[in-house]
Amino acid sequence: MKVFDKGFTLTWLGHSSFHLVTPRGKHLLVDPWMEGNPMTPLGDAPITQVDAILVTHAHGDHTGDVVRLAKKHGSTVVCIHEAAGWFGAHGVTNTVGMNKGGSTSVHGVRVTMTNATHSSSFQGPDGMVYGGDPAGFVVTLENGVPIYFAGDTGPTMDMQIVGDLYRPEVAVLPIGDHYTMGPREAAYAAKLIRASFIVPCHYATFPLLTGTPEALEALFEKGATVNAEALRAAGIVGSRTAKIKVLARGEVTKALTVQAHKFSGKAAEKLAAAGGAAEVIGAA
Numbered sequence: 001m002k003v004f005d006k007g008f009t010l011t012w013l014g015h016s017s018f019h020l021v022t023p024r025g026k027h028l029l030v031d032p033w034m035e036g037n038p039m040t041p042l043g044d045a046p047i048t049q050v051d052a053i054l055v056t057h058a059h060g061d062h063t064g065d066v067v068r069l070a071k072k073h074g075s076t077v078v079c080i081h082e083a084a085g086w087f088g089a090h091g092v093t094n095t096v097g098m099n100k101g102g103s104t105s106v107h108g109v110r111v112t113m114t115n116a117t118h119s120s121s122f123q124g125p126d127g128m129v130y131g132g133d134p135a136g137f138v139v140t141l142e143n144g145v146p147i148y149f150a151g152d153t154g155p156t157m158d159m160q161i162v163g164d165l166y167r168p169e170v171a172v173l174p175i176g177d178h179y180t181m182g183p184r185e186a187a188y189a190a191k192l193i194r195a196s197f198i199v200p201c202h203y204a205t206f207p208l209l210t211g212t213p214e215a216l217e218a219l220f221e222k223g224a225t226v227n228a229e230a231l232r233a234a235g236i237v238g239s240r241t242a243k244i245k246v247l248a249r250g251e252v253t254k255a256l257t258v259q260a261h262k263f264s265g266k267a268a269e270k271l272a273a274a275g276g277a278a279e280v281i282g283a284a
Contacts (some may be wrong), residue, residue, distance in 0.1 A: 008021060008023055010147070012201065014038075014039025014060055016061070016151075018201075022108075023142050023143045024106075024108060028050075028053070028054060029053045030055075031054070032129070033061050050075045051150075052076045053069065053070055054136060054139070055077050056116065056136060060123055067087065072084075075094070076094045078111055079098075080100075080134075081132060082097075082131045109140065112139075113136070114136040115136065115139060115158040116135050116136045116153035117133065117156055118134035118156050135151055136151040138166045147172070148170065155185045158191075159192040160188075160192040168193060170195055173186045173190065174186070175202065176204070177210060182215075183211045245263070254276070256274070260279075
């Protein structure tokens with residue numbers, strides 16, 4: 001399912017697997033698991049180029065096809081340091097092992113590793129093998145657009161740092177519950193990150209993953225009034241004296257009444273098109 005086509009394309013392949021095509025035509029996979037994935041009936045047949053593979057952690061539902069695809073396409077595999085050693089021992093010849101807080105450039109794309117709260121292990125012949133810490137990524141494309149892949153995690157205050165420091169345009173968040181955060185927690189994480197677009201993942205693959213996109217969207221109430229107090233509570237506005245200007249970045253999918261000191265023309269149009277309204281603070 002293609003979820004974005006805005007100078008780059010981001011396609012959900014099922015579960016937590018994504019195919020990202022950058023503005024300069026580089027192909028990146030994130031957590032590829034297609035073979036045996038009930039959410040990916042076509043497998044990886046449509047994918048003919050893989051320049052890099054980003055791996056958030058070692059669990060099989062995120063690494064199932066890493067070795068096979070990396071060998072087939074000669075891909076660079078980017079992951080936590082310990083996992084890079086494991087992939088290297090299993091025939092992947094081009095790995096970039098890194099750690100949280102660090103950044104690297106892969107095929108002209110800047111990749112920054114972020115924190116995640118989860119577990120991480122490979123399944124070996126004699127049981128589980130330590131796969132290093134779990135992580136997330138901020139991928140900054142050649143045109144400067146940042147995309148945040150949270151990985152398997154619960155909400156953390158590190159997400160506020162991601163929002164403050166990297167200002168992602170898109171945030172990919174797990175919502176399935178049980179093994180990761182559910183819709184309620186993901187909605188809270190979205191407030192910390194403050195991305196223009198939220199893309200849910202890691203749901204519906206197994207019966208235990210009960211969270212749904214509909215449940216996530218329901219937490220953002222239709223008909224709500226977004227005012228200065230609400231923006232401060234969400235961490236979007238800090239100062240009580242700051243003048244608030246609303247721009248047209250992102251899409252409006254619900255009828256909201258937004259109160260601000262100034263609106264761009266297109267922002268007011270988007271609010272009105274969704275059934276909402278733009279109210280200028282202090283207007284007579």
